[in-house]
Amino acid sequence: MSSSALGGLIPQQLIIANNEYLTLLVFLALVALVGILVNFTIGTKRNSKNTILLTGLPFAGKTATYYLISHNKAVETVTSIKENETDVALTEGQKPIHLVDIPGHERLRFKFSEFMPIARAVVFVVDSSTVSRQTRLLAEYLYDILGDKFAQSERIPVLIACNKSDLLTSFKKERIQTLLEAEINKLRQTRTAALDTQDSEGNENVFLGFEGKDFSFEDLENDVEFIEYSAENKDIENIKDWMASVSS
Amino acid sequence: MLDFFTIATKGGLVLWSKAYGPAQSSPINSLIQEILIEERSSTQIYYKDNYSIKWTFVNDLDLIFVAVYPKALGLTYIDTLLKAATTQFSELYGDRILHKNTGIPQLKDWGVQFEALLQTVEDQDSQSKKSRQPRKFEETVGYSNTLAYAKAKPEERDTAKSPLLDEDEFRKNVELLKKKTASPRMGGRKGKGAKSPTASPVIGSDDSKKKVKEGRKWDGKISAKDAKSLDYSNSDVSEVVNADHLVDQSGLGQHSKDGTYNVADLEASDEESFSSDESEEDYTKISARSLQAKKPAASSGLLSFFKNMTGQKEMTAESLEPIMGKMKEHLVNKNVAADIAQHLCDSVAKGLEGQTLGSFKSIQAHVKQSMELALKRILTPKTSVDLLRDIAQAQAEKRPYTIVFIGVNGVGKSTNLSKTAFWLLQNNLKILIAACDTFRSGAVEQLRVHVRNLKALEQNAVVDLYEKGYGKDSAAIAKEAISSAKMTGHDVVLIDTAGRMQDNDPLMRALAKLVTVNNPDKIIFVGEALVGNEAVDQLTKFNAALKDFSGLANPRHIDGMILTKFDTIDDKVGAALSMTYTTGQPILFVGTGQTYTDLKNMKVSHVVASLLRE
Numbered sequence: 001m002s003s004s005a006l007g008g009l010i011p012q013q014l015i016i017a018n019n020e021y022l023t024l025l026v027f028l029a030l031v032a033l034v035g036i037l038v039n040f041t042i043g044t045k046r047n048s049k050n051t052i053l054l055t056g057l058p059f060a061g062k063t064a065t066y067y068l069i070s071h072n073k074a075v076e077t078v079t080s081i082k083e084n085e086t087d088v089a090l091t092e093g094q095k096p097i098h099l100v101d102i103p104g105h106e107r108l109r110f111k112f113s114e115f116m117p118i119a120r121a122v123v124f125v126v127d128s129s130t131v132s133r134q135t136r137l138l139a140e141y142l143y144d145i146l147g148d149k150f151a152q153s154e155r156i157p158v159l160i161a162c163n164k165s166d167l168l169t170s171f172k173k174e175r176i177q178t179l180l181e182a183e184i185n186k187l188r189q190t191r192t193a194a195l196d197t198q199d200s201e202g203n204e205n206v207f208l209g210f211e212g213k214d215f216s217f218e219d220l221e222n223d224v225e226f227i228e229y230s231a232e233n234k235d236i237e238n239i240k241d242w243m244a245s246v247s248s
Numbered sequence: 249m250l251d252f253f254t255i256a257t258k259g260g261l262v263l264w265s266k267a268y269g270p271a272q273s274s275p276i277n278s279l280i281q282e283i284l285i286e287e288r289s290s291t292q293i294y295y296k297d298n299y300s301i302k303w304t305f306v307n308d309l310d311l312i313f314v315a316v317y318p319k320a321l322g323l324t325y326i327d328t329l330l331k332a333a334t335t336q337f338s339e340l341y342g343d344r345i346l347h348k349n350t351g352i353p354q355l356k357d358w359g360v361q362f363e364a365l366l367q368t369v370e371d372q373d374s375q376s377k378k379s380r381q382p383r384k385f386e387e388t389v390g391y392s393n394t395l396a397y398a399k400a401k402p403e404e405r406d407t408a409k410s411p412l413l414d415e416d417e418f419r420k421n422v423e424l425l426k427k428k429t430a431s432p433r434m435g436g437r438k439g440k441g442a443k444s445p446t447a448s449p450v451i452g453s454d455d456s457k458k459k460v461k462e463g464r465k466w467d468g469k470i471s472a473k474d475a476k477s478l479d480y481s482n483s484d485v486s487e488v489v490n491a492d493h494l495v496d497q498s499g500l501g502q503h504s505k506d507g508t509y510n511v512a513d514l515e516a517s518d519e520e521s522f523s524s525d526e527s528e529e530d531y532t533k534i535s536a537r538s539l540q541a542k543k544p545a546a547s548s549g550l551l552s553f554f555k556n557m558t559g560q561k562e563m564t565a566e567s568l569e570p571i572m573g574k575m576k577e578h579l580v581n582k583n584v585a586a587d588i589a590q591h592l593c594d595s596v597a598k599g600l601e602g603q604t605l606g607s608f609k610s611i612q613a614h615v616k617q618s619m620e621l622a623l624k625r626i627l628t629p630k631t632s633v634d635l636l637r638d639i640a641q642a643q644a645e646k647r648p649y650t651i652v653f654i655g656v657n658g659v660g661k662s663t664n665l666s667k668t669a670f671w672l673l674q675n676n677l678k679i680l681i682a683a684c685d686t687f688r689s690g691a692v693e694q695l696r697v698h699v700r701n702l703k704a705l706e707q708n709a710v711v712d713l714y715e716k717g718y719g720k721d722s723a724a725i726a727k728e729a730i731s732s733a734k735m736t737g738h739d740v741v742l743i744d745t746a747g748r749m750q751d752n753d754p755l756m757r758a759l760a761k762l763v764t765v766n767n768p769d770k771i772i773f774v775g776e777a778l779v780g781n782e783a784v785d786q787l788t789k790f791n792a793a794l795k796d797f798s799g800l801a802n803p804r805h806i807d808g809m810i811l812t813k814f815d816t817i818d819d820k821v822g823a824a825l826s827m828t829y830t831t832g833q834p835i836l837f838v839g840t841g842q843t844y845t846d847l848k849n850m851k852v853s854h855v856v857a858s859l860l861r862e
Contacts, residue, residue, distance in 0.1 A: 034608075058281075063260040071352050079280040080260030101259065106630040107285050110852070140632055190636035193675045195837060197849040198814075236315065 049120045051098040052243055055112050055145060056125035057137055058104040061163040064231045065125060065239070068103035074234060080104070083111060090244045098248050109141065116150040121157045123239065128162040128170035128228065131179060139183035143191065146222065147206045149246040157223035159242050166230040173226040177217065184208060185215040250323070250366065251299065252276070252316035255337065259310070263345075264355050266362070275299050276314050284312070286832065287622045290594035295319055304330045306338055307602040308562070309345050313337075325373040332365055337704065389583045409666060412525050435595035561605040563614070568597045571612050575619060582859050583822030585781045598624050620856055626825065629834030633808070636675060648680070648733040650741045650766065652726075653810075654759060655774035656786055657747030660812040660839060662691070664774055665742050666698035668810075668837070669711060670844040672740055673702060678710035680738040682729035684722035684762065687746035692717070695744060703846065710738070722746070723762040730766060759790075760811065761799030763804050772836065773806045775827055777814045783826040791831065806831050811850070812839035818859040824850065 006183075021072045038044045054062045063077040063084065070088045080103040087096040095158065113120075122145055126138060145151060148244040160180075162173050171179075191205040217224040223246075252274045254265040256437045262700050267274070275296040283294050284303075294301045300323075303314045337358070344353040391397050402810055501784055561567075572593045579589035605614055632638075642649035651668070653661045662685070669679050681699060685691035699713045706741050714729040726743050733741045745762065748755035763771060774788060775783060787806065793801040809827050817823075840846045 067261065067352070073352060075352065076262040076265065077260045078254070078256050078257070078262055079277045079285075081280060081284055081312075084257075084259035084261075103260070105281060107625045107628050110624060110628055116825050136632065136637070140634070142665035153654060186640055187634070187637060190634050193636055194634070195671055195847055195849045197851045198838060198840065198854050199851065 019154045030194045049118055050095065051115060051118045051120055052247065052248055053098060053115055053119050053122045054099065054101045054125060055122060055141070056104055057127065057134060057141065060104060060125040060127045062101050062104060062125045065123075065161070065163065065236065066099060068231055068234060068236050069240060069243075070099055074231070081108070083115075090240050090247075094244065096244060096248070109123065109144075113148060114146065116148050116156070119150065119156055121159065121243065122151070123161050123243075125158045126160060126162045126176060127164055128173075128176065129164050129167045131171050131176050135179050135183050139180055141189055142180065143184055143187050144219065146208055146224075147191075151222060152206060153176075155221050155223070157225070157246050159239070160224065161239055162226065162228045163231055165228040165235075166232050170228075173228050177226055181215050181217060188215060191225060249321070249816075250315060250317050250326075250329075253326075253333075253362070254314045254315070254316075255333075256312050256314070257345075261352070263311070263353065264358055264362075266359070269354065275301060275316060278305065279314065282310075285625065287595045287626055289593060289598050290591045302326045302330060304334055305601070306334050307597060307599060308604055308836055309338060309342055311337075311345070325369045328372070329366065329369045332369060333362065336361065336365060394421060435439050454580070520698050528820060532797075561611070563600050563603050563605065563611060565597065565601055568600060568615070571615050572597050574612075575615060579822065579825075579859065581820075583778075583780050583817070583820040583826075584859070585784045585822070585826040587781075588784060588826050589784045590830070592619075592622065592626075592825075616860060620860060621858045623825065623859060624852060626829055627835075627850075627855055630832070631834065633836055633849075635770070635836065638676065639672075642769065643739055648738055648741045649731060649770075650730055650743060650768040650774055651770045652743045652745060652763065652766075652768045653772050653774055654745050654790060654806075655747060656749055659747065659774050659776045661747060661774045662694055662698070662744055663743050664810050664812055664837070664839050664847065666695075666702065667839065667844055667847040669742055670699070670702055670705070671847060673706050673709045673711060677739040678737060679712070680729060680733045680736070680741045681711065681713050682741055682743045683713060683715040684726050684729075684743050685746040686716070686718045686720050686722050686725065691744070691746070702844070712736075712738070722758065726762055726766045750786050750793075756789070756793035757797045760793050763794055764800060765796045767804070770807045771804060773809045773827075773831075775809055775811060775823065777811045777817045777821065777823045777838070779823050779826075784830050785825050787827060787830045806833055808833050808836040810837045811835050814838040814848075815840045815846075817862055821855050821858045824855050824861060 054066055056062050058079055063080055064075060066084055067073055067075045067077075069090075070086050080101065083103060084101040086099055088099050089096040100115055102109070102115065124142060124145065127134070131138065142160075148154065151158070159178070160173075162171070164170050165169055188208050192207050194205060197204055209215040212218070225242065227242065229235050229239055250268050252265065252267050254274065254276055255263045256265075256276070257263060265274070272629060278296050279294055279301050282296075283289055284289065288352070289303075289305075292302070294303075298319050299316050300319045301316050305312055309772055311334075313330055315326050315330055317326060340361070341353055341355060408588060575596075576586075576589045576593045579592070580586050584592075596615070599622075600615065600618055603614075605611060612638070641647045649807065653665050655661050669681060672679055681695055683692045683695050692713075695715070698712055699711055701711055702711045714725070716725045716728070722745060726741075729743070730741050743762075743766070745759060748759065750756070771794070773787065775786065779786070789806050794805055799806065809831070811824055811827070814821075824838075828835060835850045837847050838850045841846050
């Protein structure tokens with residue numbers, strides 16, 4: 001050891017202690033700095049809230065839509081295990097939005113609620129060709145989104161984007177709207193009658209719309225819009241327009 | 249032959265895919281949905297239709313490699329192919345995939361590369377098959393004992409011993425091995441570690457010799473000369489072994505006067521003793537140690553301190569293993585069935601291997617985080633648990649909705665049936681309870697008391713008991729109850745069955761018959777939250793009985809579970825995980841007490857928090 005020469009003059013412990021002390025000091029300073037930085041970045045993210053979520057059932061075309069918007073490219077996809085996220089400028093010169101593609105599988109669906117606190121808007125992608133078979137699944141997911149704590153308090157706008165309009169068997173958006181409204185009408189009865197959850201006061205499900213009146217999307221405080229599009233034909237302009245209008 | 253080979257991101261983007269042979273739809277989606285999302289990836293192989301599917305993760309790049317081949321062919325080289333493909337792919341495109349803002353990575357020449365790779369792997373495979381011919385006498389041990397062998401020249405001996413290993417191939421193998429064992433980054437660290445001042449004083453003594461400049465050796469590439477030096481297969485035994493460096497002289501014990509040898513005491517400063525308490529600190533120590541174990545004693549400089557602190561640590565199977573062991577133990581302590589805890593830990597570890605830790609992140613915090621995600625994933629129901637909506641559907645179809653309660657003895661089937669009835673009554677549904685426990689004395693009377701109580705609790709409540717006494721065939725009673733409910737306009741039929749042990753064959757057959765004959769809308773398994781390893785056995789055997797004894801093409805299975813006695817277990821909620829993992833079905837309700845209102849919806853976040861609590 002090089003310090004052995006000095007061993008007689010300065011006690012070993014002092015050198016070590018000194019070194020540790022310095023290290024600790026620098027470390028603490030760094031922690032403080034990083035803390036401030038992180039706080040700052042999070043703070044700004046919260047304030048501007050430019051996150052737009054892509055949600056929907058599996059095989060609705062969320063990931064395909066995501067890559068069309070972010071990279072302007074048609075891609076082949078498989079079921080997602082993880083969310084995709086990126087910053088994308090919708091038009092030249094506009095402030096970029098933060099686009100998040102949430103996996104559609106039931107087991108991974110809870111992830112959307114983790115993004116709701118920072119969400120500016122939610123796009124709910126629907127496979128127009130299978131709506132009649134999936135009405136209940138669609139309505140249940142949509143109910144979860146519309147009934148979310150943040151969707152309620154922040155009045156997060158929701159776009160119901162009916163994908164695969166190129167297919168012959170696809171439903172028109174008006175038809176999809178009536179199907180969903182009828183199903184949500186039934187769901188809000190059963191949801192509010194469900195058993196209490198453990199360790200909580202009462203039921204956590206909210207009642208959408210007005211009591212004594214059939215459910216309609218117009219009754220909601222959130223702005224809900226329907227559009228038809230086709231990711232297959234790269235016909236996504238109306239989604240982009242909607243995103244631009246809600247994020248500006 | 250290979251059918252499909254696909255490289256996809258975890259986000260769902262297919263980076264590269266190739267179909268060989270007739271193009272049917274790739275079964276990769278069902279692989280993802282049934283295995284990967286369900287955290288069952290501790291299994292090695294997945295069968296779907298006529299395909300066998302194998303896969304590997306590249307976690308630092310968030311990629312999945314999937315190889316699909318026909319079930320009928322037991323291809324042995326798939327593992328090698330996947331391994332080689334992942335290594336080569338991450339080497340070629342790793343950087344580009346990490347820099348996400350460059351857009352979707354272009355894989356221009358990967359197709360060609362892959363073809364070449366496939367060719368080599370296949371060739372190797374067929375060669376190894378050839379080499380499985382019966383050995384010649386010259387290759388056997390017997391031959392080496394003969395006079396002919398002793399007379400033969402040494403070179404000939406070598407060739408006789410290993411006719412397949414020529415020098416070129418050997419070099420290739422070593423190169424592959426090097427690539428496998430060490431990523432380039434790790435190679436750099438090792439170099440640094442050797443120079444550390446804390447290394448043994450022996451190094452200091454031959455410092456002067458080391459000053460001589462050495463030819464640089466690049467990672468992953470080997471010259472023919474190196475290969476020779478590494479090739480110990482034909483090195484001369486006569487070479488004098490320099491044993492000095494094998495033993496640290498200072499650490500040697502002493503020969504006492506009478507000639508016995510005393511082993512030196514273990515110095516306390518070497519390693520802090522292994523404490524056995526199961527605290528978080530323990531985790532930390534182990535993780536820190538296992539991470540350090542990969543790179544020998546880091547230099548004590550300030551820079552390296554921060555490097556250790558913030559540097560990117562790569563998680564490997566070795567560094568994860570002790571933490572996963574702790575995690576498993578922790579889960580088992582929470583009453584999770586042992587083999588499920590093992591499967592889950594393996595699966596989570598598989599998803600973490602190769603990931604680099606971010607700054608200021610300890611490995612066990614990272615493990616805990618991904619375990620939390622995995623638990624959430626497993627416990628979140630994949631089908632709707634909205635029973636009332638199902639009943640409304642049945643009402644619209646003008647038929648009674650039927651629910652069968654099954655389970656072993658004494659778990660609370662009847663009690664929770666009546667709790668469910670109470671809840672349904674509050675929703676203005678007309679209930680018929682079918683007493684199909686014709687076995688245990690007092691079972692019918694118990695239900696009669698419940699019906700009387702429920703009638704007293706709710707005004708205008710329509711709840712009736714359908715009973716035919718004891719000793720009758722329960723399947724027939726259930727059938728009659730359902731048709732009677734149809735006549736009388738009851739909305740829901742709750743069928744109470746006799747408790748039975750899962751190994752009782754005749755009773756399990758009777759249960760399967762009841763289910764087959766009546767085809768109920770929901771089969772609810774009632775299980776105790778107190779159950780441990782037994783949970784898996786119960787559920788698998790009940791499910792197996794429903795399947796094996798039904799005689800149907802599409803047999804029924806358990807649709808959901810009620811977890812009873814949930815108030816008695818504090819935070820040992822492992823049974824909830826064991827049950828959902830075994831069946832893949834949701835826990836509909838939990839029973840939390842003695843009164844009719846003590847039936848609750850399970851809160852996933854609550855259970856996850858309880859499972860992970862120290």
